[in-house]
Amino acid sequence: MESVVFIFSLIDCCALIFLSVYFIITLSDLECDYINARSCCSKLNKWVVPEVIGHAVVTVLMLISLHWFIFLLNLPVATWNIYRYIMVPSGNMGVFDPTEIHNRGQLKSHMKEAMIKLGFHLLCFFMYLYSMILALIND
């Protein structure tokens, strides 16, 4: 059973890693002016909710399967994701707003955030991998 949990987590984590990479690529495209802010933001905003859900699922799964350490590790990031999504002002077009993304260094902070998440997901990836192998061996 445990192996199933980790296999699922692993897949989910892979998806999140790809998503982070996609965020980074798109943002850096914007930075280099290859795409315009409008299309960049609409592309990214599409994936904000899937990301929140994807991460929340893993977190909940860990809670259910009683992997406290991994759950606590995931909790802050999941909370941040949800908080960020909820706190979008009513007039904005999403977490990424084309009219503001170039202001106040937002682009940079988005980039930084995506990088940190990528690192985090990579860490999780190996953790899940290890746990999965361990679980498979135990089985």
Place this chain on the structure above:
Amino acid sequence: MSAPAGLPPRPAAAAAAFSPGGPGSSLEAAARAGGAPRCQNGPMQSQMQLPSGYGSHLPNYSAPSGHYSQVPNKAAASHLDNQYRASYYPGYYSAPAQNVMTSVGSNVLNAQESHQLYNNTPPHSGGSSDRPVQGAVSSASYLHVSAQPSYSAFDNHYSTSVSSSVASQGFARNSDHYAMPVVSGAMYPNVSYPPVAAGGVYGQTFTSQSLPAVGQFKETNAFSSQSTSVPHSLQQHVPMGYNTTLSTVSSAQAVQDNLSRNLTGSVPKVNNQINTGGIDSSQPVHSVSQNVPFTKPGVGTSASSAVMSSVRSPAPSLSSKPPSSPSVTQSPELALQEGMQYGGYVNNQASSAPAPLSSSSDDEEEDEEDEEAALDSSSTTSSASPVLNNYDALEGGGYPETRSVTSSPVPSPSVVQTSKASKPFGYGYPALQPGYQNATPPTPQYPGVNQLSSSLGGLSLQHSQQPESLRPVNLTHDRNILPVSSVPAPVPNLNSDLRKLNCSPDSFRCTLTNIPQTQALLNKAKLPLGLLLHPFRDLTQLPVITSSTIVRCRSCRTYINPFVSFIDQRRWKCNLCYRVNDEEFMYNPLTRSYGEPHKRPEVQNSTVEFIASSDYMLRPPQPAVYLFVLDVSHNAVEAGYLTILCQSLLENLDKLPGDSRTRIGFITFDSTVQFYNLQEGLSQPQMLIVSDIDDIFLPTPDSLLVNLHESKELIKDLLNALPNMFTNTRETHSALGPALQAAFKLMSPTGGRISVFQTQLPSLGAGLLHSREDPNQRSSTKVVQHLGPATDFYKKLALDCSGQQTAVDLFLLSSQYSDLASLACMSKYSAGCIYYYPSFHRSHNPAQAEKLQKDLKRYLTRKIGFEAVMRIRCTKGLSIHTFHGNFFVRSTDLLSLANVNPDAGYAVQMSIEESLTDTSLVCFQTALLYTSSKGERRIRVHTLCLPVVSSLSDVYAGADVQAVVCLLANMAVDRSVSSSLADARDALVNAVVDSLSAYMSTASNLQQSMLVAPNSLKLFPLYILALLKQKAFRTGTSTRLDDRVYAMCQMKSQPLVHLMKMIHPNLYRIDKLTDESTIHVNDRVVPQPPLQKLSAEKLTREGAFLMDCGSIFYLWIGKNCDNNFIKDVLGYPNYASVPQKMTQLPEVDAPSSERTRSFISWLRDSRPLSPVLQVIKDENPAKTDFFQHLIEDRTEAAFSYYEFLLNIQQQICK
């Protein structure tokens, strides 16, 4: 849902729609053919005249006034004031006063002289065209008085650019060069420019300047002497006075206008720099200069075949001098060689001159220089004694530079002196008021240009002693810190040549004119670094360049500008990215030669306009397209704006900017959307109604936007009929969202301008809004909510529009809450503009009606640029991190402006990413690429160059307090939307506290118990307090949400000049205007009363005061005001008979009336939107508004200025 009622153009339906008014209403429209409109015009016009006859409406109005009276009033305020006045006035002003007096006296003298001069001059210059004459005159007087910037004649910011006095000094200095003219001349051809390291040239010059002025004293003398020697300066100045272009010859100006498009061979600026740079360091000014005249005249005369000589109208004394001076056209070769030798000034002047002139200008300059030199020498002796007296003048002289694009070397000496002399001077202000009036004539020239100087202002000084701008000012002790006239922009501490070339502060200002070297230093200073831009300002003088190739840096795409360095004849080094570029300059039609990059106008002027080639177009230039989207619901009809709008449109239909392709269209909406088919050939306009607002579509693909010229009759018919078409409507809903979607669909193929008139909260279809304002919270001191938009519909729409090069301008005329915060998004992100008329009613609120009328006139006829983009570039190491204004930021440094208008300002915050230690100068360049209404693609380029400093005190010395405050206001708006109003207010106060405490910690010798600010920042606390009491940020005073949001929108989109008036209005006492201290504008005498503090303490019952708030003038009449004044100026026998609502001054044939009117109209002329005048006497409803602007007084909810200072002091001590 409902079937598209009007889908097929059905004439019958149209007719029906047109005559809803029933039998009585004149809806001939349906029946009328093309010729009819005239008949209709009659009635229409009579309607329009209503506004002028406001008197009749007065009775209605008095009712509302009642509730205003309770508002806190002056009595209370003044009481307070008195209290603090007692403790406030230390008696020490008197001592310095004496000094002041003397200086004043001299000033007066000068002023008078100038007067005379002024009068004399015109006849002389008769030969030249009108323009030049004016310029000449003004400059002449200006020079004369040197201290007193009488800019009168200058139409524009631009004209001011060349400061006469400065220039003259510059010459004196240059004369050094002359000592070895031979050498330089010989060298020139071969040597070209010595390859200096990046910015090396500049660097050198710079340092040389900063050297303690060895010859200070001498120089000063020269300077003073110069100022005294009017005639000379006259000659020089006349040419110089010319705008940015710097062309020396006044006639050249005129010519320039015409020829400006041609590339003019210009003299190399770089040369100047080099020459002067090297030379400057050697200081033997006078002796050399004397010699010069002898050697020179010969050259000058021989060289010049005086073509344009008539241009200069030498004063009598001058006539003796070699007439050769004006000679414009010379053999190019001669000009070249000689011009080069002489270096900078001359060259600069030449640059802008029209092609034919350019070559000769050099010679001219030489001549001029000679003359000047001669003058100098002579004057020196004569005027040596008066030096002291002239301080005033000197200071003034320095100022012009400030404002002027081009500054001359002079400043440094003058400054130094100032710092010594001016201390007493400054203190003297309060005591001297009366004397002052005379003494400091009106700096305030063109309102547009705020910066003329008062003698005290923030001079940016250089070395030696403490610069004036760093002089510590004890804020709690010095009560009178306001300058006599408008606050000048500080002059960057640059070498004179660069200063002269620099961009006008009107278009381009930086909060710190000395850029700190590192971010750490910037952080220490606690001042924001940013730019304030007014790129599309109306300019009277602008070099326009048509060239097959527009020279730009290969790597960073910077346009070539006066601050690049030429490494040799063929290569130049970009001043932003330091790349070395090959010369691309091709054939120069003016000089018929290749190369000579320095003579090109784009290298001579920091503000130029290029006509762009097809490389700069993504599609063929669009035609001018205007679409009007009009609210015709019951509410709108009731308010009656349609009449005013249609009337204005009818009047200005021919003045709409555009060419033969101009197109126009109309959409009206209530709960449905109505389109108007104006296809040429129809006998009358057809109305097409689309009631399916959930899925809006265009009833016909074309003929809704029609060619203005082809369908003019139909358009006029429609405009005549429109106001009456909906008179009996019962539709109260407003489907703004669908109407906008339809407008977007209509405009998307071409782009253009959508003007939306809305009178209520949109209540139907997409984008509907709900009231979010709780009236009980209006005066809350805690949380102000709903400053941000409620929906992203308008933002999305704006972005769609922006993508299709369409801007949406919003006119909100509402009596109740309309959620401007949400609606404003449609303009904010599409680069539109926002106008708001609270409680608009055509007959009940005549002041608003008049304002709408005037605003519309300006709005419809002002210049417009379509499909524009603006890019802001800056020297490597700096980066932009936030933009403020109405636009969409498309990439890190590119703003997309669907429309650009001359009244829009922008602000930019910057940060220093890499240390700037390698460079001594940084440059900023904005390039605005737009399609003119004539279908030309043009690029307007402004370049600003500023020095880099490494010490904290230099940073403070260069602070531009007005720019800082405006930038902070922009930041505070952002903060209050993204965080909260309280946060924003705290941030504003902290900005003062932090910067002042940082300053006080650098100045070790200051007592900690005092609140001290550098002179450059002495107005900082006052302005911040004003900002805190501004509608946008005030708390505790009842403020409607829409008013607040509108004030915020204005902060973001107004250019600095107008914003400052909004924040800190100007108050003048006008019941005792005298003819002393006047300036002359277009043969009108304009009195220049001094600025008064914004405090009820200044209001006396015996006086009459005018408050200039930018968009409105208040004329406050004291109860015991002189009856003569009331009779002459207001046209009523006594105070009691003055009506409550008075918005115009009668034309009475009395001197005081004339003076008042000329003063007011002069103030009006200076701004795009002509403000409405409101006469206020006691018990007038508008009185509250007036007293709310007295920001130095205490109100129930806010500190007085003095309390605010104490509060700051407390926080600093903590």
